[in-house]
Amino acid sequence: MEVYIIMEKKKRIEALNEKARAIEALTGGEKRSVEALEEGGMLKMPVGCTTVFDTGWETNPRATNPVGNCQPSAHDYLGCAGDCWWPAQNPDGLTNYLDLEGVCSSIIRDWRDIK
Amino acid sequence: MIYEWTDHQIFGAENGAILFGVDQGSLFFIDKPTHEVLSRWKTSRTLDLDDVPEGDREILEGLRDARFLAPSGARHRIEALDFDIASIPLTTMVLEVAQDCNLACTYCYAGGGSYGRSACLLSPDMARQAVRKLVDDSGDRDTVTLVIFGGEPLLNMPAVRAAVEEAQTLSRERGKQVFVSLTTNGTLLNSDIVEFIHINKIAVALSLDGPADLHDTNRPNLAGTGSYAAITANLEGLLSGSSAAVAARVTLTPDQWCRIEEVFYHLMQLGFHEVGIAPVSPVRRELLPNADQEEALLQGFSALARTFLKAAQANRLLPFTNLIDLLARLHLGQTKSVSCGAGYGYLAVDAEGSLYVCHRLVGEETCRVGNLDDGADPGEIRRALDKLTCGKQEMCRSCWARTLCSGGCHYENHLRENLLGLPPGGSCDFIRRWFKLGIEVYAELKRSGAEEILQRLGKRLKC
Numbered sequence: 001m002e003v004y005i006i007m008e009k010k011k012r013i014e015a016l017n018e019k020a021r022a023i024e025a026l027t028g029g030e031k032r033s034v035e036a037l038e039e040g041g042m043l044k045m046p047v048g049c050t051t052v053f054d055t056g057w058e059t060n061p062r063a064t065n066p067v068g069n070c071q072p073s074a075h076d077y078l079g080c081a082g083d084c085w086w087p088a089q090n091p092d093g094l095t096n097y098l099d100l101e102g103v104c105s106s107i108i109r110d111w112r113d114i115k
Numbered sequence: 116m117i118y119e120w121t122d123h124q125i126f127g128a129e130n131g132a133i134l135f136g137v138d139q140g141s142l143f144f145i146d147k148p149t150h151e152v153l154s155r156w157k158t159s160r161t162l163d164l165d166d167v168p169e170g171d172r173e174i175l176e177g178l179r180d181a182r183f184l185a186p187s188g189a190r191h192r193i194e195a196l197d198f199d200i201a202s203i204p205l206t207t208m209v210l211e212v213a214q215d216c217n218l219a220c221t222y223c224y225a226g227g228g229s230y231g232r233s234a235c236l237l238s239p240d241m242a243r244q245a246v247r248k249l250v251d252d253s254g255d256r257d258t259v260t261l262v263i264f265g266g267e268p269l270l271n272m273p274a275v276r277a278a279v280e281e282a283q284t285l286s287r288e289r290g291k292q293v294f295v296s297l298t299t300n301g302t303l304l305n306s307d308i309v310e311f312i313h314i315n316k317i318a319v320a321l322s323l324d325g326p327a328d329l330h331d332t333n334r335p336n337l338a339g340t341g342s343y344a345a346i347t348a349n350l351e352g353l354l355s356g357s358s359a360a361v362a363a364r365v366t367l368t369p370d371q372w373c374r375i376e377e378v379f380y381h382l383m384q385l386g387f388h389e390v391g392i393a394p395v396s397p398v399r400r401e402l403l404p405n406a407d408q409e410e411a412l413l414q415g416f417s418a419l420a421r422t423f424l425k426a427a428q429a430n431r432l433l434p435f436t437n438l439i440d441l442l443a444r445l446h447l448g449q450t451k452s453v454s455c456g457a458g459y460g461y462l463a464v465d466a467e468g469s470l471y472v473c474h475r476l477v478g479e480e481t482c483r484v485g486n487l488d489d490g491a492d493p494g495e496i497r498r499a500l501d502k503l504t505c506g507k508q509e510m511c512r513s514c515w516a517r518t519l520c521s522g523g524c525h526y527e528n529h530l531r532e533n534l535l536g537l538p539p540g541g542s543c544d545f546i547r548r549w550f551k552l553g554i555e556v557y558a559e560l561k562r563s564g565a566e567e568i569l570q571r572l573g574k575r576l577k578c
Contacts, residue, residue, distance in 0.1 A: 012149045013177045016133070016561045018573065019448020020141040020181070027180040102190070 118162045118175075118184040121191045124515035125153070126554055133558045136182055137515050138193045140448035143181055144558060149174050153183075161187050195452035195521075198459060201493040204254030206460035209474040210245055212237045212274040213266040214466040218300050218342055220334045222366060222395045222402060224526070228266030230478035235466040236270070239277035244487050245464045246281040250289055252490070258292040263317075264463075264474055269303040279315050296320065298364065300334065302342050304349035318359040321346070321387075324366055325378035333366065347385070354386045362389040362436060369395070369404035375415025383434065391436035392416075396475075397530055409545055416549065420556045427565045441553040442560070443572040450518035454504075457525055458484065458496040472499050475526035503529060507539050516547045 015021045122137040132150040134143045145153065152174040156162060162184065164172055178184055185191035214235045216228030229235065237245075246261060253259045261282055263275055275297070282293040296318040312319060323346060324330040331341025354361055363382040367375070375392060382390045394412055397403045404412070416437065423433040432439070453459060455473075463474035468487040476482040482499045485491035503525040511517045522528070523546060531537045560569060 012146045012174060013134075013181050014144040014562075015181075016142040016144055016558055017140075017446050017448045019139055020136075020143050022448075023136075023139060023141055023182050024180075 116164065117187040118164060118179060119160065119187045120157060121183055121185050122515065123183050126551060128558055133554060134183065135554060137518055138191065139182060140450040140518055141182065142445065142554065142558065144562060149177065153178060200458065200496050203460045204256050205249055205252035205462065206256055207260040207262065207456065208245060208249040209262040209264050209463040210237065210242060210278055211264055211266065211463060211465045211474065211477055212242060212268045213271040215270055216265060216267045217270065217302060218267065218334050218336050222333065222368060222398060224396050224398045224475060225266065230465065232478060237274045237466040239273045241468050241487065242274040242278040243281040246278050246285065248487055250285045250291060250293065253291065258294060260294045260296065263295065263297040267300050267303065268297060269299050269308060300342065301346040301349060304353060306352060309349065309352045312353065313356055313358060316359045319353065319361045320364045321361060322364045323382060325374065326381050329371060329374065329378065333368065350385060360388045362391055363387040365390065365392045366395050367392065368402060369408035372408050372412040372415060375412065376418050379419055379435065389434040389436045396527055397535060400535055413548055417552055420552055424556055424559055427560055427568045428563050430567060432568060438553065438556065439572060442557050443575055445553055445557045446569050446573045451521040454520065454522040454525065458500050462491055472496060473525060510540055514543065516550050519550050520546050
């Protein structure tokens with residue numbers, strides 16, 4: 001059933017340019033992460049901190065700030081998502097730092113504002 | 116979860132619509148039911164997807180996945196970054212090798228080539244120094260561009276030769292590629308100069324405004340007679356055996372905008388590799404267009420765009436530079452935080468060695484940002500750009516074309532606002548209509564399967 005719905009959506013909304021295709025790919029990736037978590041199965045991705053030999057599992061794939069940062073730092077700044085690997089260093093956007101998005105809309109510019 | 120709409124613009128299309136994601140630069144085709152649902156819900160400030168009817172929800176989830184709905188309160192708008200000018204390597208340098216000209220074009224923005232001063236030639240030593248500056252300040256860039264410009268640059272061949280020679284020497288020594296391009300009126304070309312251009316793979320932009328009657332009206336020589344015959348006499352040699360592109364650079368006054376198609380096909384027949392058409396800059400009030408003339412310009416561009424589309428569907432590329440450049444950007448989904456590279460890695464050098472943020476602003480004291488000896492002062496560049504863009508931010512914030520245009524040409528704005536005393540935004544409507552045309556042509560190209568042409572366009576912009 002789920003497959004059917006996704007196909008329907010694809011038919012209704014068709015990516016035209018490369019940016020639109022990138023967004024589609026991101027959405028597909030996020031969906032798979034959420035599904036994996038919901039099923040409680042093993043995540044097929046590395047868990048832990050980066051090493052000097054690992055550039056950070058690619059850059060932030062989301063179309064959100066901080067664009068181009070490595071994923072651990074992206075999660076670090078922008079809250080705890082389903083596939084978060086670095087929970088200890090996440091600013092808590094639910095209770096203690098409600099205005100995180102407001103204070104820090106551009107992480108490259110505003111990171112010093114995070115108290 | 117509660118969602119809100121991200122900034123988007125809808126354009127008409129057969130069997131549906133085109134949806135442009137303003138912040139992302141994304142382009143999607145949506146079918147009729149999706150368009151209908153979007154139109155019905157788009158006035159709702161916020162949406163709880165759990166509360167909408169199931170049929171609509173599926174479609175709205177699709178729009179959410181395409182980033183047209185974002186969690187309410189999230190910062191989905193991508194704010195322009197405040198670039199650190201000092202950290203941006205130099206990429207392009209425009210050399211005003213001759214602030215002098217042998218033509219007296221009716222619309223010249225450079226005051227007959229001298230940019231408001233007495234005629235002056237760049238010395239060969241200073242030309243070399245400028246090229247060294249370009250390469251020295253290019254940081255980690257593998258390729259840089261040197262633009263040889265004027266006035267009429269061929270009036271100063273010693274400096275042209277010195278600059279090109281220095282570019283080649285540095286290219287070899289530093290392992291960088293220095294692309295050289297030359298903008299000329301073509302009247303002084305001869306077999307020696309053509310050979311020099313071919314050997315050194317110099318890309319040429321030649322100012323030719325169309326058929327003889329039209330060109331000669333716009334571009335007479337100092338004696339008042341036309342320059343068409345002198346230019347076309349040398350054209351065949353330049354075009355044949357050229358290893359770099361030779362483009363026709365057309366400038367048309369508002370009363371000539373109804374002749375765009377005729378001009379384009381004339382220049383194509385002459386054998387140019389590309390034809391770029393520029394509406395004249397309003398250097399005098401009488402060069403400002405009226406509404407009918409603007410309409411004629413768009414109609415002309417639109418007719419060429421239709422022909423481009425047909426040719427592309429047959430896998431042929433019509434060399435209409437204006438559209439090619441726009442389609443390439445739309446294909447990649449490139450967005451802009453600043454309108455152009457002026458001051459951000461792009462500088463012009465005048466014949467006395469002063470640096471300016473843009474070649475068109477040479478001679479404007481507020482846009483002078485340094486000299487070849489001391490380099491450009493990032494603080495001065497910031498001040499010059501702030502002055503040029505002042506007062507437009509609020510207007511741009513609410514415009515759907517802001518990530519494609521980002522404020523428009525500094526020089527055009529300067530002319531309209533400072534010289535003619537017009538309020539900002541006078542050319543915005545035209546710019547938006549041009550982008551709309553480009554988006555519609557792009558979607559039609561894409562949906563008719565002209566993928567190969569689009570890949571070629573994308574590569575052109577990436578390199």
